[in-house]
Amino acid sequence: MLESLFPNGSVHYLAGGVLLGVGVSLLYLTTGLVGGMSSVFSTTLSWVSKARFFHQPPMLGSRVWRLVYAAGVLVGAAMFTAAVPSSAFATGLPWWQLLAGGFLVGFGARLSRGCTSGHGICGMASLQLPSILAVLTFLVTGMITANLVVRIGAGA
Amino acid sequence: MTPVSLAWVLLSGALFGCGLALSTMVRPEVVLSFLRFVDFGLLLVLGGAVAVTLVAYQVLPRVLGKPMTGTQFHPHPSILDARTIGGAAIFGIGWGLCGVCPGPAIAGLGTGNWPLLFALAGIFAGAYVQGRWFGEG
Numbered sequence: 001m002l003e004s005l006f007p008n009g010s011v012h013y014l015a016g017g018v019l020l021g022v023g024v025s026l027l028y029l030t031t032g033l034v035g036g037m038s039s040v041f042s043t044t045l046s047w048v049s050k051a052r053f054f055h056q057p058p059m060l061g062s063r064v065w066r067l068v069y070a071a072g073v074l075v076g077a078a079m080f081t082a083a084v085p086s087s088a089f090a091t092g093l094p095w096w097q098l099l100a101g102g103f104l105v106g107f108g109a110r111l112s113r114g115c116t117s118g119h120g121i122c123g124m125a126s127l128q129l130p131s132i133l134a135v136l137t138f139l140v141t142g143m144i145t146a147n148l149v150v151r152i153g154a155g156a
Numbered sequence: 157m158t159p160v161s162l163a164w165v166l167l168s169g170a171l172f173g174c175g176l177a178l179s180t181m182v183r184p185e186v187v188l189s190f191l192r193f194v195d196f197g198l199l200l201v202l203g204g205a206v207a208v209t210l211v212a213y214q215v216l217p218r219v220l221g222k223p224m225t226g227t228q229f230h231p232h233p234s235i236l237d238a239r240t241i242g243g244a245a246i247f248g249i250g251w252g253l254c255g256v257c258p259g260p261a262i263a264g265l266g267t268g269n270w271p272l273l274f275a276l277a278g279i280f281a282g283a284y285v286q287g288r289w290f291g292e293g
Contacts, residue, residue, distance in 0.1 A: 074262050
């Protein structure tokens with residue numbers, strides 16, 4: 001049963017998930033901040049775009065710590081790979097699929113005000129109904145899309 | 157924010173990045189294999205993260221008056237409207253197409269997954285279009 005649900009093992013998934021929770025919890029313990037990962041893609045644009053949306057007080061007020069948080073994510077993953085070289089990886093997905101998918105991910109996450117970390121981890125952990133409904137919604141559309149992509153024979 | 161606060165932010169982010177690398181969520185193929193019902197590991201990742209964070213969010217404000225640095229525990233209410241649900245639906249379509257979401261896009265670069273630069277460029281472009289033409293406020 002477990003082997004059929006988790007053909008690649010389960011311990012690293014659970015341990016990795018706990019580590020994600022420890023990171024978000026440490027951020028809350030030390031600074032009181034709620035750390036979703038999609039906002040940084042809007043707040044960072046405030047340095048390069050004059051559009052009014054990116055210059056609202058909540059954007060400008062959080063752009064520094066959000067960028068530092070993102071830098072931490074990058075460095076943490078790099079350190080993990082330095083310690084465990086077998087974790088290095090390059091995706092085989094075609095570039096257009098990454099670019100087009102990324103566009104919808106960025107647009108949708110910002111419209112929804114959250115992504116897999118903002119709604120999925122932080123929102124669900126604070127038991128917020130809008131976040132729980134958002135998670136159920138993107139799980140359903142994600143599953144439909146991923147299976148359709150296989151059906152029509154697109155890359156990977 | 158003070159340099160000390162930002163150091164904590166950096167460390168918290170680093171743990172988050174380690175978690176994404178350890179759980180292999182930085183590999184789009186692993187995320188897609190979940191969405192295609194091949195490997196349900198993503199549910200363990202999400203479950204483990206939510207369980208730990210749930211305890212922290214419930215307990216910390218009650219035990220401590222305020223965070224170690226900074227003035228208060230910031231509430232972050234999510235809103236139930238068409239944007240939240242419609243945006244999530246669009247997000248899911250993109251996620252199902254590329255297997256990448258914002259955290260793993262950033263962390264994946266750290267693991268040397270350079271093709272994710274395409275995903276990062278797409279996410280920035282999507283965030284720009286959203287804020288420029290569909291933003292509130």
